[in-house]
Amino acid sequence: MDEASDFERILSLLTESLKTVDLTFDGCEIDVLGEPVENPTMEMFEQTGFKYKTYRLDPTGTVAPRSYNVAAPFPIVIEQTVERFIAGEPWQGTSEGQAIVEVPAGAYGRLRLTASERDSFTEDEVVTLREFADAVALGYARYLDIRDIQQQSELKSAFFASTVHEIRTPMNAIKGFTNLLLRRLENLADRQKENLEKVDQASDHLLSIVNDLLDLSKIEAGQMDITPGKFGVAEMVDLCVSTVSPLVG
Amino acid sequence: MELVQDVAEDIEEANTDKVRLQQMIINLLSNAIKFTESGTITVTARSEKGNQSAATPTHDSRSPSEALAQEGPHDLRI
Structure with missing residues (x-):
């Protein structure tokens, strides 16, 4: 089983749970960014941007890989945001008139919300999204543990x-x-x-x-194969009893 | 210790895996013998009333551990 299908599995769980939680992020698109480069640095960001696998959460509950090797998160990023990104903290910014918020989901990826009709997300919304992403990451960690044990x-x-x-x-x-x-x-x-x-x-x-x-x-x-057949019960009981009778002291 | 058979005369044919059923009964009996200090071990076999499709396996309503933890005579059914 490859990493992508694991990630897709946890993403469908995430989509399912998004339906049950009132996140009130109406009109938002949700992307989940999996497998960022390890230990990103500012230099790496300046040179290459970060490489992601991106998944789009469909409102119907299906998850599809959207694109691979997306470069920098987006072109206009204020420096403070890049630092927060590198530190694995939640951050938000604006790109081409879209409000964007991104929170880390443990070591497994990042959850990104894009809203075209808003300028920004509230502090409360960021906190809710972060808690949600943490819960999903914890669930995924447990799933991996159980799978290893199995x-x-x-x-x-x-x-x-x-x-x-x-x-x-x-x-x-x-x-x-x-x-x-x-x-x-x-x-x-x-x-x-x-x-x-x-x-x-x-x-x-x-x-x-x-x-x-x-x-x-x-x-x-x-x-275990079961081979049914008809047989006399009395004879069988007799056979069983005579098999064990030497054990009776 | 005594091992007694109590098989109903009108018992019908069974339709299942004979080898496996035999294995189960022998295992149960050898455990019964191993853990019984004195008394009687009775193997009872009878046909349940009703037609074949309606017949359901009877079982002890207690969990096996509850049933085995009790002192005194035990009644296990398969």
Whole structure:
């Protein structure tokens, strides 16, 4: 999964939540600027401007990448604004008659509002937008944490399943050759036969534990196959009871 | 300790995964044997009343941990 699709996912969450919050930014367009260059400096800004991936939040709730590698935020920026931008603080300015406000969303990007019919945003609006962007960034951080944990857990499960499978292969050899000895060598001394039978029982036991572990892996992976069929209940109960009855002390 | 079977005579055929059901019952029974000091373990099997589609699996209304935490006889149903 690449970064862009992660970002798009969190952006659709953001759009959803924008609908539920009364931000009263009527007539505004919202852009989310993702992945700015790391540690921007004034020099970098003067030389190249900043490079962004820009996303446009559609009012219908869809998110589309708008453009890549946008240069400077906009041409007319007063110096104080550039400094605030570099420091990762909220700032606002005017460009070509449009009021613009931009707030950082954690380390993940910036939220930018553009309003064509206004000169500026109020202090309260900037605070609200900032709190909102912080909440979204926090949510995104948690999402990334959970995704990492899930990936680690899946890797461990896959490792577990293949290890258990590897154990089963030599177990089958032990079981098979023990049976062969028990069947072929009729002249075994009683003591030897008894010992071999213990080996046989122990490998049966170990094999059943290994098979249970494999079942567990299958259940975790959602790959447990169920094969339905008709059968007599009484016979099955009888079989179960006779299987466990040696355990009754 | 005693292990008793109580299977209804008119019990019908079951239609499910036999191997898995068997596995469940054997696991439950071996746990029951392992954790019972004295008394009787009874395996009961009967058909639920009503037609096949209306028959729903019965279960203990308590959560498994609640059911197992109690002292005295336990009643687990599958």
